Amino acid sequence: MERELVVTGVGGQGIQLLAKTLALAATREGRHAMLSADYGGEMRGGPSKASVVIGDRPLRALPVLASAWSAIVAHHRFSEPALARLRPGGPAILNLPLVDPASLPAMTVYGVDAAAVAKSVEAPQAIGFVLLGAYNAVTRLVDPASLVAAMQELLPPYRRQHAAANARALAAGAAALDVPGADLTEVSR
Amino acid sequence: MTVIDTSQPPSEPARRVADFRPSLLLGEHSLCPGCGEPVALRVLLEVLQELDIVQRTIGVVGHGCYGSFVRIMDVDVLQCLHGRAPACATGIKRVRPDCAVFTMQGDGDMANEGLQEVLHAAARGEKITCVLLNNGVFGDTGGQLTAATVLGQRTKTSLEGRDAETHGYPIPVADLVAGLRGAAYVARGAVSTAGGVAQTKRMLRRAFETQLAGAGFSLVEILTMCPTGWFVPAPEGPGYLGDSMEQAYPLGELTTWRH
Amino acid sequence: MTLELLEGSEAIAASAIAAGCRFFAGYPMSPFTGLLENMSRQLPLAGGVCLNAESEIEGVNMTLGAAAAGARAATGSCGQGIALMQEAIAEAALNETPFVVFNMARNQQDYFQATRGGGWGDYRTITLAPKDVPEAVEHVQLAFHLADKHRAPVIFYGDPLLAQTRIGVSVRPLDFGPLPPKDWALDGTGGGTGGSRQVWTWAMGKATDPGPGPDRHWRAIAEKFAAIDAIESRSEQAHVEDAETLVVAFGSAAKFVEYVVEELRADGHRIGWFRPVTLWPFPGEALAAATADVRRVLVFELNAGQMLDDVRIHAADRSAVRFIGGVSIAESGLAYGELMDAPVIRDRIRTALSEGGRS
Numbered sequence: 001m002e003r004e005l006v007v008t009g010v011g012g013q014g015i016q017l018l019a020k021t022l023a024l025a026a027t028r029e030g031r032h033a034m035l036s037a038d039y040g041g042e043m044r045g046g047p048s049k050a051s052v053v054i055g056d057r058p059l060r061a062l063p064v065l066a067s068a069w070s071a072i073v074a075h076h077r078f079s080e081p082a083l084a085r086l087r088p089g090g091p092a093i094l095n096l097p098l099v100d101p102a103s104l105p106a107m108t109v110y111g112v113d114a115a116a117v118a119k120s121v122e123a124p125q126a127i128g129f130v131l132l133g134a135y136n137a138v139t140r141l142v143d144p145a146s147l148v149a150a151m152q153e154l155l156p157p158y159r160r161q162h163a164a165a166n167a168r169a170l171a172a173g174a175a176a177l178d179v180p181g182a183d184l185t186e187v188s189r
Numbered sequence: 190m191t192v193i194d195t196s197q198p199p200s201e202p203a204r205r206v207a208d209f210r211p212s213l214l215l216g217e218h219s220l221c222p223g224c225g226e227p228v229a230l231r232v233l234l235e236v237l238q239e240l241d242i243v244q245r246t247i248g249v250v251g252h253g254c255y256g257s258f259v260r261i262m263d264v265d266v267l268q269c270l271h272g273r274a275p276a277c278a279t280g281i282k283r284v285r286p287d288c289a290v291f292t293m294q295g296d297g298d299m300a301n302e303g304l305q306e307v308l309h310a311a312a313r314g315e316k317i318t319c320v321l322l323n324n325g326v327f328g329d330t331g332g333q334l335t336a337a338t339v340l341g342q343r344t345k346t347s348l349e350g351r352d353a354e355t356h357g358y359p360i361p362v363a364d365l366v367a368g369l370r371g372a373a374y375v376a377r378g379a380v381s382t383a384g385g386v387a388q389t390k391r392m393l394r395r396a397f398e399t400q401l402a403g404a405g406f407s408l409v410e411i412l413t414m415c416p417t418g419w420f421v422p423a424p425e426g427p428g429y430l431g432d433s434m435e436q437a438y439p440l441g442e443l444t445t446w447r448h
Numbered sequence: 449m450t451l452e453l454l455e456g457s458e459a460i461a462a463s464a465i466a467a468g469c470r471f472f473a474g475y476p477m478s479p480f481t482g483l484l485e486n487m488s489r490q491l492p493l494a495g496g497v498c499l500n501a502e503s504e505i506e507g508v509n510m511t512l513g514a515a516a517a518g519a520r521a522a523t524g525s526c527g528q529g530i531a532l533m534q535e536a537i538a539e540a541a542l543n544e545t546p547f548v549v550f551n552m553a554r555n556q557q558d559y560f561q562a563t564r565g566g567g568w569g570d571y572r573t574i575t576l577a578p579k580d581v582p583e584a585v586e587h588v589q590l591a592f593h594l595a596d597k598h599r600a601p602v603i604f605y606g607d608p609l610l611a612q613t614r615i616g617v618s619v620r621p622l623d624f625g626p627l628p629p630k631d632w633a634l635d636g637t638g639g640g641t642g643g644s645r646q647v648w649t650w651a652m653g654k655a656t657d658p659g660p661g662p663d664r665h666w667r668a669i670a671e672k673f674a675a676i677d678a679i680e681s682r683s684e685q686a687h688v689e690d691a692e693t694l695v696v697a698f699g700s701a702a703k704f705v706e707y708v709v710e711e712l713r714a715d716g717h718r719i720g721w722f723r724p725v726t727l728w729p730f731p732g733e734a735l736a737a738a739t740a741d742v743r744r745v746l747v748f749e750l751n752a753g754q755m756l757d758d759v760r761i762h763a764a765d766r767s768a769v770r771f772i773g774g775v776s777i778a779e780s781g782l783a784y785g786e787l788m789d790a791p792v793i794r795d796r797i798r799t800a801l802s803e804g805g806r807s
Contacts, residue, residue: 020453020614027453027616035453035614058582062707063613063700066790213640216655243640247517259646261655265634267516268648270539273509276501280513280521281634283497284471288517288636306509309502 002055003141004065008082009074009095011048014128018072019050020154022132025146026054028153036063047078054141070139071107072131073099074114093135095127110138110177117172125162126169133173144174211235213243213263223423225413225430226255226322228380232390233293233320234262240397246289247281249274251303253295254328272303275310278317289397291318296337297327300360304336307366307408314371314405318396321362321408324415325434332418336360339437343420359437363410367443373405375444379412379435381427392442404446412438451616456581457482460550460606461490462619463588464522469548470496471514471521473507478782479611480526480552508533508549512540515547516647518633520592524550524604527558531566537601538567542669543649544632546595548588549573552606554782556701557775559754562603563728570666572673574598574680575727577605579703581615586622593624598676599632605727608783609700676729683731685738687713687720693744693801696722696735696759701773701788705748708794717801724755732762739764746800749773750787770803772796 005022009015016037023035031054038049051068053061067085071092076099086092088106096111114130123129129151136147148167155163213234218227237243248264250256252271259266269277274292282290299307299321307319326344327333333346337359341350351359367375374396378389389411396407412434414426421429454462460483464472472487474480484500491498497514501507507523514521525533530551537549551558562575574594578584587604595602638644642656653659660668686706688694697705702723709721722738724731739745745768747756753771760766776787786792 023614024453027451030451031616032451033453033614033616036609037612037614059615060707062704062790063580063609064704064789066707215642237639244638245636246639247634247636249513259648260652263638263640263642263644263654265636265638265644266646266648267513267634268543268646268650269512270509270535273505273512273536276506276509277513277516279499279506280471280473280510280515281517283499283510284514284519284521285517285635305503306506309506 002053002059002061003070003139004061004068005052005070005072005135006065006068006082006085007050007052007072007074008079009048010077011046013048013074014126015048015074016050017154018128018132019052021129021147021150022136022142023052023054024154025142025150028150029142029146031056032059034059034061034063049078049082070135071104072135073104074128074131076100076103079103091138093131093138095131110134112173112176114173117176118169121165121168121172123165123169123172126166129166129169130173130176133170134177137174137177144170211238213238214261215263216261218261219257220254221417221423223414223416223426224254225324225380225415225426228386229320229322229389229411229413230255230258230262232380232386233393234264236390236393236397237264237289240394240401242289242397242401245287246291247285249278249281249290249292251292251294251298252329253298253322255293255295255322256329258293272298272301273306274298274303275306275315275317275319278319279310279313279315282315282317286316289318289400291320291397293320293322295328296321296323296325296362297335300336300362304360307362308369311366311369311372311406311408314373316400316403316405318400319408320393321410322413323362323410323434323438324413324418325359326415326418328415328418332415332420337362339433342433344418361438363408363438363443366408371406372408372444373446374399374407376442377410377412377438377440379430379440381412381414381430381435385440388440395445399446410438412440449618451618453614453616454619455482455614456584456606456610456612457552458486459581459585459617459619460588460610461486463585464548464592465490465494465496466619466621467589467592468520469522469592470494471511471519472496472523473499473501473510474524475501475504475507475529477526477529479554479608480524480529480550482611483524483550483552504529504532505536508536511547512536512545515540515545516634518630518635520596522548522550524552527551527553527561530558530561534566537573538565538569538571539649540601541567541571541573542569542666543647544599544669545647546599546601548591548595548602548604550604550606552611554608555777555784556607556699556750557754558605559727559749559751562605563730563758570670570673572676572728573601573603574676574729575603575605577699577725577727578610579700579723581610581613582617584610585617585619589622590624593627594680596627596630598672600676605699607700609788680726681729681731681734682725683723683734684725685720685722685734688722688738690718691720691742692718693746694720694722694739694742695746695748695797696724696755697748698724698727698755701748701750704788704790704793708790708797711794712797719797719801727755730758730762732758735759735762736764739768743768744800745769746772746797748793748796750776750784770800772800
């Protein structure tokens with residue numbers, strides 16, 4: 001089984017890092033992973049998009065995904081092309097209130113106010129990890145411990161001081177899902 | 190003091206200088222009478238032998254009359270593209286740092302086609318020795334203007350003599366290279382006189398010593414006669430060189446490195 | 449087998465080093481830059497040298513020098529920079545210096561450049577066009593092997609997807625069999641022995657030991673490339689047995705075509721695909737056989753129709769050949785445009801299927 005994730009948002013939200021963290025976590029678990037990044041020259045504010053594919057056998061998926069099972073939508077801006085590729089019924093994690101759940105009518109949508117959750121665990125810079133924690137709580141694609149280990153492995157030496165806060169953000173994102181009604185809103189249709 | 194016995198004829202017949210050719214020279218050159226390039230080749234090969242580096246030397250030869258030397262020098266040689274010898278020599282030296290690596294290029298090769306190669310190699314402090322045989326004309330193609338042709342020089346593409354208004358000014362390669370930090374030894378000699386040949390040989394020796402000591406880039410510009418390209422009789426070549434090229438390109442060491 | 453999550457450029461660099469590459473020189477140009485950066489990081493750790501050359505021309509000539517001295521060496525750029533290297537690539541083909549040229553191309557518009565070359569003389573360049581990163585890892589090492597086997601420069605034709613996709617891969621040294629000794633390489637020891645070596649396009653030899661000279665040497669080179677043509681072409685194909693339609697594509701585009709063809713077969717279409725793995729030698733005989741019984745031969749490539757020429761030359765019936773590719777470049781000019789996409793390719797194939805073919 002291959003599972004595809006598209007992540008879309010704007011530069012500065014941690015899109016690339018969260019996608020890389022998931023792909024590395026799967027790789028470290030001995031599985032096949034592919035990560036395609038697509039971002040403009042600007043570090044912040046421009047479109048930022050990534051896709052991750054995880055499977056137990058050599059992957060068949062293309063580096064430009066023909067379609068995707070799931071999504072993390074961190075910002076509504078620039079999200080349209082990615083959302084058009086989603087297969088109906090799959091899970092989508094939305095960053096509330098920046099993303100309107102009505103923009104994904106056919107998906108099983110989970111909303112999380114990532115900024116608020118991140119702030120609540122004193123990790124305001126780790127919005128991306130909150131979204132990733134929530135996503136993994138829904139999909140169970142990898143062991144949560146693998147995400148923490150991959151996050152730590154990817155941090156450059158000059159960012160090591162963020163490791164603890166990032167780990168809290170991952171856990172808080174997952175917890176936001178486990179405790180319905182706290183910071184996570186399941187939007188049904 | 191040895192006193193030569195003149196009471197009897199010499200026991201051995203007189204020999205020409207050419208008979209004392211270095212063993213690295215495999216045969217006669219095929220260049221014009223009066224050409225300075227074979228003289229430069231000869232002192233270069235003598236230096237390799239005297240430094241005892243013959244069996245760890247790799248030469249890179251560019252395109253010009255001297256290209257035919259590949260056939261008569263008993264040295265491992267890459268015959269490379271026009272102007273690119275310093276780049277090729279860089280690749281060789283970087284993978285064989287224990288070898289002595291030199292280039293042999295004319296002014297058309299180095300000052301025209303490959304000026305950036307030599308400048309970049311010098312700036313990089315590449316531990317190679319570049320030898321510029323500068324006769325101020327394209328000899329191999331029959332005597333046309335190069336970037337190093339001196340003002341006033343008649344060539345087949347500057348029939349009335351090089352004038353700055355039309356053709357600009359000659360490029361003094363050694364002076365350009367001497368301005369770069371990576372160059373550890375830069376000198377300009379000439380093979381137009383016996384003294385000049387001896388001086389040039391000393392320069393080549395110092396250039397290779399600089400390379401072997403790992404001190405940096407070295408370049409010897411050698412002014413050579415091209416009576417054919419200059420349209421002068423062969424015996425007048427050395428004198429003509431002194432009156433023309435040597436006036437524009439002063440001889441001597443421009444950058445020296447000492448142990 | 450442990451997989452490492454590597455960016456294509458990183459995996460290609462690691463594979464080159466695993467193949468024994470110890471000299472690399474290049475000039476930054478997207479999307480080749482990543483490979484240059486990775487080589488500059490990784491090669492010194494393996495005891496090699498990576499130079500950020502001052503120009504493409506110097507980069508390729510440095511590489512030629514290192515290779516002439518016997519090292520496994522490589523250079524690279526994208527098509528624009530490879531254009532500057534053509535003279536040296538031709539020279540290396542004629543003076544028989546083996547090295548690898550990585551064309552981390554921006555698109556598929558360098559097919560003619562790779563297979564026809566832009567240098568002078570009767571020469572060819574073996575060109576490998578991997579479809580994805582795992583195959584690229586293998587092709588890198590195959591490229592060095594083929595270069596040494598035939599004493600000729602080999603082109604690795606990559607693209608932005610190969611350069612920038614991160615995927616779990618395993619990079620280990622691969623064994624492609626024994627190679628002849630590099631007894632021709634310049635190491636300096638020939639000096640003064642009367643048997644000094646030379647690497648020379650004109651192959652004139654020494655006064656004491658004349659070489660073949662340009663006439664005989666260049667005829668021998670031409671014969672060598674004819675021999676390579678006969679034995680080194682590689683291709684892949686699927687569903688040729690029952691296919692009415694065969695889609696031909698190379699590189700990343702072939703991976704997309706394979707994906708779409710499998711979908712169309714699931715929908716009941718009798719369709720197959722054919723992929724030249726080597727662009728030169730072009731697998732002409734294999735293509736002729738694969739197209740013997742099909743009604744349509746569709747050529748998909750992201751250019752104005754370059755491989756199309758080779759398909760027309762070799763297809764069993766050239767009147768069956770249709771071009772369904774085209775020029776497609778991203779806004780940035782640095783990557784593929786919208787055509788490198790499965791839904792778009794599916795539409796183009798379906799349109800072609802609805803049109804007639806030869807009966």
